[in-house]
Amino acid sequence: MSALPVTLTAAEPPLLQLSRAVKHYPTAGGVVHALDGVDLAVGHGETLGLVGESGCGKSTVARVALRLVPLDSGQLHFDGQDLSHAGGAALRDLRARLQMVFQDPYASLNPRATIGRVLREPLIVQGRAGSAAEQREQVAWALARVGLSPDMAERHPHEFSGGQRQRIGIARALMLRPAMIVCDEAVSALDVSVRAQVLNLLLGLREEFGVAYLFISHDLGVVRHMADRIAVMYLGQVVEQGPRDRVWGTPLHPYTRALMAAMPVARPQAVRAPRTLLQGDPPNPIDPPAGCRFHPRCPLATAQCRTEAPLLRDAGDGHQVACHLA
Numbered sequence: 001m002s003a004l005p006v007t008l009t010a011a012e013p014p015l016l017q018l019s020r021a022v023k024h025y026p027t028a029g030g031v032v033h034a035l036d037g038v039d040l041a042v043g044h045g046e047t048l049g050l051v052g053e054s055g056c057g058k059s060t061v062a063r064v065a066l067r068l069v070p071l072d073s074g075q076l077h078f079d080g081q082d083l084s085h086a087g088g089a090a091l092r093d094l095r096a097r098l099q100m101v102f103q104d105p106y107a108s109l110n111p112r113a114t115i116g117r118v119l120r121e122p123l124i125v126q127g128r129a130g131s132a133a134e135q136r137e138q139v140a141w142a143l144a145r146v147g148l149s150p151d152m153a154e155r156h157p158h159e160f161s162g163g164q165r166q167r168i169g170i171a172r173a174l175m176l177r178p179a180m181i182v183c184d185e186a187v188s189a190l191d192v193s194v195r196a197q198v199l200n201l202l203l204g205l206r207e208e209f210g211v212a213y214l215f216i217s218h219d220l221g222v223v224r225h226m227a228d229r230i231a232v233m234y235l236g237q238v239v240e241q242g243p244r245d246r247v248w249g250t251p252l253h254p255y256t257r258a259l260m261a262a263m264p265v266a267r268p269q270a271v272r273a274p275r276t277l278l279q280g281d282p283p284n285p286i287d288p289p290a291g292c293r294f295h296p297r298c299p300l301a302t303a304q305c306r307t308e309a310p311l312l313r314d315a316g317d318g319h320q321v322a323c324h325l326a
């Protein structure tokens with residue numbers, strides 16, 4: 001694990017960077033503020049853990065990073081290139097270098113296709129298929145990387161367990177030797193023991209290939225296990241981010257502290273007492289609260305918090321927080 005997050009060296013631009021990213025979804029009920037000015041970056045070979053309650057915009061971050069949905073405003077850079085409005089070859093290149101692993105491996109695997117066909121597909125889409133023998137070799141290579149045997153290529157998704165299917169999803173993501181993989185709740189549907197195996201597989205692949213991860217989970221414990229840096233989202237905004245041990249050891253935002261206090265075990269010393277319990281549901285993203293979006297649930301909120309939105313500001317050593325009181 002690198003001691004210094006790559007993004008802090010400033011020697012090279014981050015691999016993935018979202019700047020002031022805004023994404024709103026117009027719906028019959030009103031405009032959903034899925035992302036409202038998100039700034040985050042993932043360095044080469046780095047793992048950024050993105051955590052927050054359901055509905056805070058994590059999957060939207062994944063979708064805009066892959067340009068599956070366009071940004072309303074703000075920018076997406078990948079490896080120094082502005083891809084905010086890119087199309088054609090630049091977009092195809094992004095989707096080769098940035099792969100995705102989803103929560104539900106079964107839903108993302110074509111049930112009628114053999115595993116071999118599922119794994120060959122990215123090569124074909126990218127025009128890198130080569131001969132039948134080369135394809136077989138690539139498929140066997142990827143299956144071996146995720147701990148499955150090459151003869152599984154002939155079988156169908158329904159023949160596999162949940163953990164094996166997730167390995168297949170990871171193998172598919174590896175086919176194009178990406179620089180980065182977005183894992184969106186990739187282990188959330190798995191049993192605890194299988195989850196640990198898949199997490200260790202992801203860590204091993206990082207060692208082996210230097211692949212970067214945007215590791216998204218609602219589970220702070222999992223994020224802490226995986227990430228070099230942690231970003232905490234609340235209602236379409238990043239409220240705290242920084243090196244893992246800083247955020248975990250000295251959480252500065254009341255929301256981060258509340259997430260930690262809600263963890264069943266292994267809470268860090270910093271939040272053991274007094275416990276900051278998270279009250280109520282997250283507010284409606286169609287009508288976010290004025291001022292600090294967390295203020296209706298914050299035990300410390302002041303008059304300023306109710307009217308003035310706090311900006312993400314530096315708290316030292318790459319640790320940033322958006323709170324008037326931190």
Ligand code: ADP
Pocket residue numbers: 025026027032033034052053054055056057058059060061285
């Ligand atoms: P998370 O992954 O953190 O659970 P999402 O990014 O999926 O959050 O969603 C953020 C917000 O945007 C939620 O309120 C969700 O209901 C809304 N949302 C996501 N996708 C759409 C869409 N296509 N149309 C309308 N609203 C959406």
Ligand code: MG
Pocket residue numbers: 058059060184185
């Ligand atoms: Mg999601």
